[in-house]
Amino acid sequence: xxxxxxxxxxxxxxxxxxxxxxxxxxxxxxxxxxxxxxxxxxxxxxxxxxxxxxxxxxxxxxxxxxxxxxxxxxxxxxxxxxxxxxxxxxxxxxxxxxxxxxxxxxxxxxxxxxxxxxxxxxxxxxxxxxxxxxxxxxxxxxxxxxxxxxxxxxxxxxxxxxxxxxxxxxxxxxxxxxxxxxxxxxxxxxxxxxxxxxxxxxxxxxxxxxxxxxxxxxxxxxxxxxxxxxxxxxxxxxxxxxxxxxxxxxxxxxxxxxxxxxxxxxxxxxxxxxxxxxxxxxxxxxxxxxxxxxxxxxxxxxxxxxxxxxxxxxxxxxxxxxxxxxxxxxxxxxxxxxxxxxxxxxxxxxxxxxxxxxxxxxxxxxxxxxxxxxxxxxxxxxxxxxxxxxxxxxxxxxxxxxxxxxxxxxxxxxxxxxxxxxxxxxxxxxxxxxxxxxxxxxxxxxxxxxxxxxxxxxxxxxxxxxxxxxxxxxxxxxxxxxxxxxxxxxxxxxxxxxxxxxxxxxxxxxxxxxxxxxxxxxxxxxxxxxxxxxxxxxxxxxxxxxxxxxxxxxxxxxxxxxxxx
Amino acid sequence: xxxxxxxxxxxxxxxxxxxxxxxxxxxxxxxxxxxxxxxxxxxxxxxxxxxxxxxxxxxxxxxxxxxxxxxxxxxxxxxxxxxxxxxxxxxxxxxxxxxxxxxxxxxxxxxxxxxxxxxxxxxxxxxxxxxxxxxxxxxxxxxxxxxxxxxxxxxxxxxxxxxxxxxxxxxxxxxxxxxxxxxxxxxxxxxxxxxxxxxxxxxxxxxxxxxxxxxxxxxxxxxxxxxxxxxxxxxxxxxxxxxxxxxxxxxxx
Ligand code: FES
Numbered sequence: 065x066x067x068x069x070x071x072x073x074x075x076x077x078x079x080x081x082x083x084x085x086x087x088x089x090x091x092x093x094x095x096x097x098x099x100x101x102x103x104x105x106x107x108x109x110x111x112x113x114x115x116x117x118x119x120x121x122x123x124x125x126x127x128x129x130x131x132x133x134x135x136x137x138x139x140x141x142x143x144x145x146x147x148x149x150x151x152x153x154x155x156x157x158x159x160x161x162x163x164x165x166x167x168x169x170x171x172x173x174x175x176x177x178x179x180x181x182x183x184x185x186x187x188x189x190x191x192x193x194x195x196x197x198x199x200x201x202x203x204x205x206x207x208x209x210x211x212x213x214x215x216x217x218x219x220x221x222x223x224x225x226x227x228x229x230x231x232x233x234x235x236x237x238x239x240x241x242x243x244x245x246x247x248x249x250x251x252x253x254x255x256x257x258x259x260x261x262x263x264x265x266x267x268x269x270x271x272x273x274x275x276x277x278x279x280x281x282x283x284x285x286x287x288x289x290x291x292x293x294x295x296x297x298x299x300x301x302x303x304x305x306x307x308x309x310x311x312x313x314x315x316x317x318x319x320x321x322x323x324x325x326x327x328x329x330x331x332x333x334x335x336x337x338x339x340x341x342x343x344x345x346x347x348x349x350x351x352x353x354x355x356x357x358x359x360x361x362x363x364x365x366x367x368x369x370x371x372x373x374x375x376x377x378x379x380x381x382x383x384x385x386x387x388x389x390x391x392x393x394x395x396x397x398x399x400x401x402x403x404x405x406x407x408x409x410x411x412x413x414x415x416x417x418x419x420x421x422x423x424x425x426x427x428x429x430x431x432x433x434x435x436x437x438x439x440x441x442x443x444x445x446x447x448x449x450x451x452x453x454x455x456x457x458x459x460x461x462x463x464x465x466x467x468x469x470x471x472x473x474x475x476x477x478x479x480x481x482x483x484x485x486x487x488x489x490x491x492x493x494x495x496x497x498x499x500x501x502x503x504x505x506x507x508x509x510x511x512x513x514x515x516x517x518x519x520x521x522x523x524x525x526x527x528x529x530x531x532x533x534x535x536x537x538x539x540x541x542x543x544x545x546x547x548x549x550x551x552x553x554x555x556x557x558x559x560x561x562x563x564x565x566x567x568x569x570x571x572x573x574x575x576x577x578x579x580x581x582x583x584x585x586x587x588x589x590x591x592x593x594x595x596x597x598x599x600x601x602x603x604x605x606x607x608x609x610x611x612x613x614x615x616x617x618x619x620x621x622x623x624x625x626x627x628x629x
Numbered sequence: 630x631x632x633x634x635x636x637x638x639x640x641x642x643x644x645x646x647x648x649x650x651x652x653x654x655x656x657x658x659x660x661x662x663x664x665x666x667x668x669x670x671x672x673x674x675x676x677x678x679x680x681x682x683x684x685x686x687x688x689x690x691x692x693x694x695x696x697x698x699x700x701x702x703x704x705x706x707x708x709x710x711x712x713x714x715x716x717x718x719x720x721x722x723x724x725x726x727x728x729x730x731x732x733x734x735x736x737x738x739x740x741x742x743x744x745x746x747x748x749x750x751x752x753x754x755x756x757x758x759x760x761x762x763x764x765x766x767x768x769x770x771x772x773x774x775x776x777x778x779x780x781x782x783x784x785x786x787x788x789x790x791x792x793x794x795x796x797x798x799x800x801x802x803x804x805x806x807x808x809x810x811x812x813x814x815x816x817x818x819x820x821x822x823x824x825x826x827x828x829x830x831x832x833x834x835x836x837x838x839x840x841x842x843x844x845x846x847x848x849x850x851x852x853x854x855x856x857x858x859x860x861x862x863x864x865x866x867x868x869x870x871x872x873x874x875x876x877x878x879x880x881x882x
Contacts, residue, residue, distance in 0.1 A: 144653075175661070179659075601787065
């Protein structure tokens with residue numbers, strides 16, 4: 065066993081592993097020399113360099129060194145903790161070390177890869193980083209993850225196609241599911257659609273089928289005209305209050321899915337929109353459903369109110385909507401002239417591209433305009449500068465259709481605040497990570513799917529509904545789960561320092577800090593996400609941010625600065 | 630040999646650190662002067678860290694977080710900004726404020742990460758070595774830095790910064806908003822007072838002194854020293870040791 069220091073705390077025995085990462089690191093700096101340098105640092109009792117520390121061999125080397133040299137801290141200098149920290153944590157845990165006794169030093173992504181023309185500078189930097197990393201390692205403490213019980217029930221917010229898909233999926237897995245919809249009926253945007261691309265499936269048919277399944281579902285409770293009023297608690301244990309037409313319903317759920325969809329932008333003041341002969345695609349579809357189109361010349365304008373300064377994004381569904389509707393018009397009466405004024409046409413994948421080709425075959429006319437010279441709509445014709453031929457054209461119309469984008473719902477902000485989840489610049493909901501966690505929020509137990517996060521078509525909305533449900537089920541299927549140990553903490557010893565100023569309560573974004581019945585500050589570890597703001601704010605410096613303690617961060621600063629303190 | 634600035638960067642895990650990784654993946658090249666300390670959120674950056682880094686003789690400190698509105702923890706970067714602004718206000722007194730910088734870099738801004746780091750390195754290179762760096766640091770400035778750290782660490786300053794956003798953007802206990810100018814006034818005078826008090830405390834830590842000696846050392850009016858000594862007495866941090874002739878000598882409690 066490692067010897068104890070006078071104060072009974074185990075003396076740090078640090079092992080440092082320098083990864084060559086093939087030639088990614090080793091090709092620029094001398095990893096052997098760097099490892100030897102690490103060996104000269106305080107409390108480092110073992111050092112080595114590995115071709116790939118993350119390989120089977122590398123991981124075994126770590127495990128052997130832990131046994132052989134009685135290591136109680138491990139430092140790996142290699143790529144980035146954002147991808148490889150979990151692997152190394154697991155590795156040392158397998159050898160019986162607490163996973164938080166591991167420290168990562170980034171000498172590839174933030175060193176050799178970005179200083180390729182300066183090997184000396186890169187080496188000097190790597191030396192400093194290893195010294196700082198080893199210094200922090202000596203201060204690391206073992207942490208316990210907390211276990212929380214999971215309520216195997218879910219709340220799905222939004223009864224559109226994404227929300228219904230998510231709810232059905234959870235229901236089918238046997239979880240108690242609550243689905244709330246703010247309108248008085250299910251369906252969301254699917255209700256206003258006519259035919260669904262790419263195969264012209266009838267929107268009403270699909271909606272009825274899904275709705276029927278929701279009604280039949282045995283574990284699923286539906287609340288219409290209902291909104292979320294209050295949320296409290298944390299993963300596995302969310303206490304929610306639903307407002308259903310003025311009366312309250314209280315539920316406890318383990319996970320929450322946000323599937324509130326999006327709204328359609330109404331182009332008031334644009335291109336003479338009047339809702340009669342100058343309409344949106346959605347209004348066109350209503351007309352189609354009612355068999356209420358008798359026009360000889362139809363013009364569609366794309367990107368109305370999108371891909372501009374105000375709304376820089378592409379709404380992703382409008383090109384296909386226009387093509388589908390144009391084809392329907394053409395198929396009904398091939399003599400109707402249909403002209404699409406576009407800036408760029410996006411038809412990804414074979415099916416969608418095929419729709420475009422078909423539209424051309426059927427004689428739909430495409431004219432490209434630019435943002436700088438937008439079409440001008442007159443009483444019965446449109447003047448458009450044709451980018452391809454470099455000439456202004458006059459196209460007559462008796463029905464003008466404006467392809468407007470999906471925009472974020474007005475009430476997104478209020479919902480985001482209730483759930484403590486972020487919105488992006490256009491007020492859509494923002495996922496935890498675009499690639500690694502596309503259907504999660506950073507808040508554990510809250511998930512996202514469908515057009516709430518970004519304009520998507522029906523196919524994608526369904527896929528994302530399932531994705532969100534499957535993410536939620538990774539929590540709901542457990543009786544209990546472990547949550548992060550690196551959280552904020554008010555140590556027993558520091559409690560007397562607390563003056564009850566409550567600044568910590570004010571700055572905590574997650575309501576993780578409360579005043580308990582004894583009038584004491586209490587930090588609910590299961591709710592805390594470990595951002596550390598309360599620690600940097602606490603007026604008495606009584607709060608400790610585990611794994612990023614003042615002492616640990618200062619040790620890095622001192623190791624870099626090099627002055628005795 | 631040309632001056633190679635020693636720079637420390639605090640990067641939040643979710644945006645700027647990820648942006649730095651992306652710069653690597655994209656092989657964006659920038660000078661190697663900055664060493665990085667990873668924190669989960671820019672809001673974790675306690676002003677104490679910056680004062681300590683400067684006292685270590687580090688030439689420049691760069692704090693980076695997610696763009697406003699993008700913080701992984703919702704609003705940590707706004708809190709970071711408040712703390713940073715306070716730090717700047719202190720450092721202005723000794724002209725070191727241009728050695729620290731706060732900027733936002735998203736996870737997708739690898740190129741921008743390289744740019745802002747290069748810019749900052751150039752900027753510090755132009756400023757030259759920190760006056761408290763190297764073998765012969767300016768001791769007087771070091772004392773001032775130390776005093777600023779103490780002042781920024783007082784519960785008064787910390788509570789003020791911690792409440793700033795709520796007070797200006799929401800409301801106080803009486804249900805009223807504090808106008809920003811009013812708050813700034815309170816804030817600036819707090820900075821000034823706490824700094825003087827910290828200077829007094831640090832000086833008395835070494836040995837007991839008279840008001841006059843303190844005034845000479847700190848280079849402010851004796852009446853202001855006396856005023857603050859009385860407050861420090863009230864906080865039980867300072868006491869009178871003896872009276873020499875007719876001059877009271879003060880000491881730390
Ligand atoms: S996580 Fe980046 S600033 Fe908060």
